[in-house]
Amino acid sequence: MSPGKPSRRIEPQRVYQLCLELLFIQPIIWRTILVPETMTLPKLDRVIQAAMGWYNSHLHAWRIDGRRYGVPDPEWNMPGELLDERKFTVGSVLGDHIDEFVYDYDFGDSWEHRVAVEKRLAADPERNAWPMCIAGANACPPEDVGGPPGYLDFVQAMHDPTHQDHLQMWRWNGGPFDPSAFSLNDANRAIRKLR
Incomplete structure (x- = not known):
């Protein structure tokens, strides 16, 4: 050129x-x-x-x-x-x-x-x-959530306020998540x- x-x-x-x-x-x-x-x-x-x-x-x-x-x-x-x-x-x-x-x-x-x-x-x-x-x-799943198994655990924790990891996942994600x-x-x- x-x-x-x-x-x-x-x-x-x-x-x-x-x-x-x-x-x-x-x-x-x-x-x-x-x-x-x-x-x-x-x-x-x-x-x-x-x-x-x-x-x-x-x-x-x-x-x-x-x-x-x-x-x-x-x-x-x-x-x-x-x-x-x-x-x-x-x-x-x-x-x-x-x-x-x-x-x-x-x-x-x-x-x-x-x-x-x-x-x-x-x-x-x-x-x-x-x-x-x-x-x-x-x-789309969040980055670094742990692949398909980690994503399923994440979704379960995010949607169950009584889940032991709910607050930790909420903070990690920076708020709610709608799959x-x-x-x-x-x-x-x-x-x-x-x-």
Whole structure:
């Protein structure tokens, strides 16, 4: 690119409709998002974080078609074990044939998300060529709550004022918690802040 010339953005031809489900929790915590094929995997990570309600304070990885993607670390990963996610776009890894994959977040708490490719849509710059959340249900668990078992204990303690850990959990969370809460507007506000 020559100095002074603006970079040319590649316009997406296709948009993926993805449904994310947080596994091992009932009722299901889910979001449906639209993302352009030109989005990189690190940017998809940020969109998922925003839509779900996570704070992106832990590592993540992708399991797609028998391959693992993430941010390679020579101290932790064997060479070739983890493909560098920064080199891949949503379209390059999902193409026409991938219908489902896994997004892992926080290797300590082990939040596993099943991601289904619901639709492959034509991109329309007036309607859907940017990331957005179009549906969802139930609140995202708090960060560092202890994975699915810790979250279930947390919800039980928060909703039973006689529970021995109620006050401690209330203070730790900074107030009440409604596991059925979800705001589409809040999810999209968080996604818009990423631009």
